[in-house]
Amino acid sequence: MDTEQPTTTAVSIDPGPAKVLGPGHDYGTVTDKIGGVVFMPFTKTPRQMFIGFACGFVLVNIFLVAVTWLFIRGVGVWGIRIPIAWGFAIVNFVWWIGIGHAGTLISAILLLLKQDWRTSINRFSEAMTLFAVACAGMFPILHLGRPWLAYWLVPYPNTMWLWPQPRSPLIWDVFAVSTYATVSLLFWFTGLIPDLATMRDKARGPVGRKIYGVLAMGWRGSARHWSRYQKAYLLLAGLSTPLVVSVHSVVSFDFAIAILPGWHTTIFPPYFVAGAIYSGFAMVLSLAIPVRRWYHLEDLITMRHIECMAKVMLGTGLIVAYGYGMEAFIAWYSGNQYERFMYMNRAWLGHYWWTFALLITCNILIPQALWSRRVRMNVGAVFVISLVVNVGMWLERFVIVVTSLERDFLSSSWNRYYPTVWDWATYFGTIGVFLSLMFLFIRGLPAISIFEMREVVHQLTHPEEPSPAHGD
Amino acid sequence: MAQIFHRSANSLANITIAAVILGIGGLLWASYRIDQGSFITEVGIARQQPVPFSHKHHVTDDGIDCRYCHTSVEVSPFAGLPPTETCMSCHSQIWTNAEMLEPVRASYRTGQSIEWTRVYDLPDFVYFNHSIHINKGVGCSTCHGRVDLMPLTYKANTLYMQWCVECHRNPAKYVRPREEVFNMTYQAPGNQMELGRRLVAEYKVQSLTDCVTCHR
Numbered sequence: 001m002d003t004e005q006p007t008t009t010a011v012s013i014d015p016g017p018a019k020v021l022g023p024g025h026d027y028g029t030v031t032d033k034i035g036g037v038v039f040m041p042f043t044k045t046p047r048q049m050f051i052g053f054a055c056g057f058v059l060v061n062i063f064l065v066a067v068t069w070l071f072i073r074g075v076g077v078w079g080i081r082i083p084i085a086w087g088f089a090i091v092n093f094v095w096w097i098g099i100g101h102a103g104t105l106i107s108a109i110l111l112l113l114k115q116d117w118r119t120s121i122n123r124f125s126e127a128m129t130l131f132a133v134a135c136a137g138m139f140p141i142l143h144l145g146r147p148w149l150a151y152w153l154v155p156y157p158n159t160m161w162l163w164p165q166p167r168s169p170l171i172w173d174v175f176a177v178s179t180y181a182t183v184s185l186l187f188w189f190t191g192l193i194p195d196l197a198t199m200r201d202k203a204r205g206p207v208g209r210k211i212y213g214v215l216a217m218g219w220r221g222s223a224r225h226w227s228r229y230q231k232a233y234l235l236l237a238g239l240s241t242p243l244v245v246s247v248h249s250v251v252s253f254d255f256a257i258a259i260l261p262g263w264h265t266t267i268f269p270p271y272f273v274a275g276a277i278y279s280g281f282a283m284v285l286s287l288a289i290p291v292r293r294w295y296h297l298e299d300l301i302t303m304r305h306i307e308c309m310a311k312v313m314l315g316t317g318l319i320v321a322y323g324y325g326m327e328a329f330i331a332w333y334s335g336n337q338y339e340r341f342m343y344m345n346r347a348w349l350g351h352y353w354w355t356f357a358l359l360i361t362c363n364i365l366i367p368q369a370l371w372s373r374r375v376r377m378n379v380g381a382v383f384v385i386s387l388v389v390n391v392g393m394w395l396e397r398f399v400i401v402v403t404s405l406e407r408d409f410l411s412s413s414w415n416r417y418y419p420t421v422w423d424w425a426t427y428f429g430t431i432g433v434f435l436s437l438m439f440l441f442i443r444g445l446p447a448i449s450i451f452e453m454r455e456v457v458h459q460l461t462h463p464e465e466p467s468p469a470h471g472d
Numbered sequence: 473m474a475q476i477f478h479r480s481a482n483s484l485a486n487i488t489i490a491a492v493i494l495g496i497g498g499l500l501w502a503s504y505r506i507d508q509g510s511f512i513t514e515v516g517i518a519r520q521q522p523v524p525f526s527h528k529h530h531v532t533d534d535g536i537d538c539r540y541c542h543t544s545v546e547v548s549p550f551a552g553l554p555p556t557e558t559c560m561s562c563h564s565q566i567w568t569n570a571e572m573l574e575p576v577r578a579s580y581r582t583g584q585s586i587e588w589t590r591v592y593d594l595p596d597f598v599y600f601n602h603s604i605h606i607n608k609g610v611g612c613s614t615c616h617g618r619v620d621l622m623p624l625t626y627k628a629n630t631l632y633m634q635w636c637v638e639c640h641r642n643p644a645k646y647v648r649p650r651e652e653v654f655n656m657t658y659q660a661p662g663n664q665m666e667l668g669r670r671l672v673a674e675y676k677v678q679s680l681t682d683c684v685t686c687h688r
Binding site: 157158159160161162200206209210213217218 | 476477481482485504507508630632633634637638
């Protein structure tokens with residue numbers, strides 16, 4: 001094993017929208033290029049990485065302060081007040097959970113559908129899923145009021161002889177989210193094993209060799225290893241596939257099962273799932289575009305990847321738009337005065353009408369630009385649209401949670417919701433947690449699947465062979 | 473290239489997996505056992521008292537009824553602790569020089585109550601009423617055990633909500649005829665369920681399991 005810094009022969013040029021890999025790549029260059037991001041000397045790390053991580057880390061500290069204050073004083077430090085008992089905590093929970101969905105979709109469904117453009121973005125988006133679920137999972141627990149009793153959500157033999165209420169969708173959430181987190185972690189880690197072995201073999205120091213060696217769990221790359229590996233990976237993909245649909249459906253039940261106008265809607269499960277994938281792809285783009293630029297990965301994450309993701313965003317965005325249209329239509333068609341009032345209040349009469357207007361602008365109007373191929377081919381434009389969609393999807397959850405709760409059936413209980421500085425600090429704090437984890441991941445683990453990129457190289461150089469997709 | 477790990481790493485990996493699974497399982501099992509054990513619940517452990525009062529002696533040997541001392545048990549939430557005068561109704565005549573009873577006499581002289589240590593101490597967030605249980609046919613010994621056999625008083629049950637709820641969900645398992653409530657030697661008959669169901673109907677015992685029944 002040579003200990004020299006590997007030299008990359010392939011140049012970082014984008015091969016255009018037709019290819020998933022830049023020209024001049026072979027097995028070695030792909031390996032060196034992806035591994036090079038991790039083994040890059042500390043001083044040569046792009047400056048943007050340091051700035052990005054510093055921003056994330058500052059936000060992490062703000063998060064810690066906000067949570068400490070919350071633990072000292074209780075949930076009263078937030079803007080929640082009866083009847084708006086959910087507020088930011090649930091808005092952020094749904095937003096983060098939704099973002100995770102793109103990772104699962106890319107990893108599992110696109111794998112089973114044998115989409116060649118998933119390969120260089122799957123690892124990255126799986127990590128994103130994992131970190132997004134971690135951020136999401138914190139919010140319901142922080143919102144409990146007595147978070148140290150969160151284990152009461154789990155059915156276990158206890159001295160009170162009480163079990164969680166199985167008819168409550170909030171308990172379904174516990175199972176949906178914990179299953180999701182477990183399967184996502186397993187899937188991500190299983191995918192990493194062959195690459196961890198590559199990292200072990202490439203690592204220069206004994207410490208790095210040991211750490212990657214332990215994580216690689218003795219992977220030697222024998223034919224038997226690969227055969228078992230592919231079976232396991234395919235099984236996990238099969239397990240993950242229903243989760244793409246089920247997790248956000250269950251999250252939508254939190255609302256749909258309640259009888260509150262604005263929540264009690266049968267369209268919620270599919271519309272939430274579409275929204276989740278919409279925001280997830282937006283987040284993948286928001287992260288992948290800068291990282292691709294900083295580390296010169298244009299030949300691995302090509303315009304084809306970006307264009308495909310933009311198309312998925314456009315498609316799921318249209319499903320979401322249909323959902324908004326249906327909500328308006330049903331409010332009118334039902335003839336129910338509460339439904340009609342809810343919708344008028346949300347869109348026009350209420351003091352938060354402007355959030356609804358912004359939501360329509362961000363989620364429906366602006367993304368229509370993606371119909372144009374010129375826009376899809378413009379990395380900067382796609383990046384801006386992806387940020388806009390992230391904001392829009394957050395606003396969607398805000399509008400659903402807040403405007404519905406502010407005006408329930410009894411006008412005597414109406415109230416107004418204003419987030420406090422601690423709401424914002426907790427929210428931006430989790431963004432910091434997410435970014436910090438993401439940057440650490442990019443720095444410490446191969447952010448693009450090395451062995452799957454080698455498969456892509458093989459397919460491109462041996463076009464006559466049948467595709468060696470997993471499990472075949 | 474030299475091997476990164478020694479051969480023993482293989483065994484170590486397997487042992488680690490087993491240790492993690494067994495360790496977590498063992499930890500959960502141990503915490504459950506500790507939670508149920510008398511270290512936490514104090515079941516079966518006699519508390520230190522200012523005077524080593526023996527229920528066994530007073531109930532079994534002397535034949536004193538529970539209500540001689542716990543006077544309000546049938547009519548109030550609190551069963552009642554006897555004032556020193558109740559003790560002195562006998563002990564002004566017998567054992568008048570016993571060293572053991574000096575705190576009782578001191579209390580009588582000074583008017584300062586004896587500070588007994590509560591054995592059955594429910595948390596403050598639980599509302600409990602003795603009289604309703606007595607009047608619906610729940611015997612003393614059902615909750616307090618064979619107090620007539622305790623030289624020093626100890627808890628016979630955990631007072632965990634689990635334990636309360638077990639009876640509240642199905643009172644027929646424990647209800648006895650009203651005239652047997654103060655009978656410390658009462659044994660549940662073979663046809664307890666049949667009798668229980670009849671008594672539940674007759675005494676109009678409700679199976680109250682709302683949170684607000686006890687947590688008011």
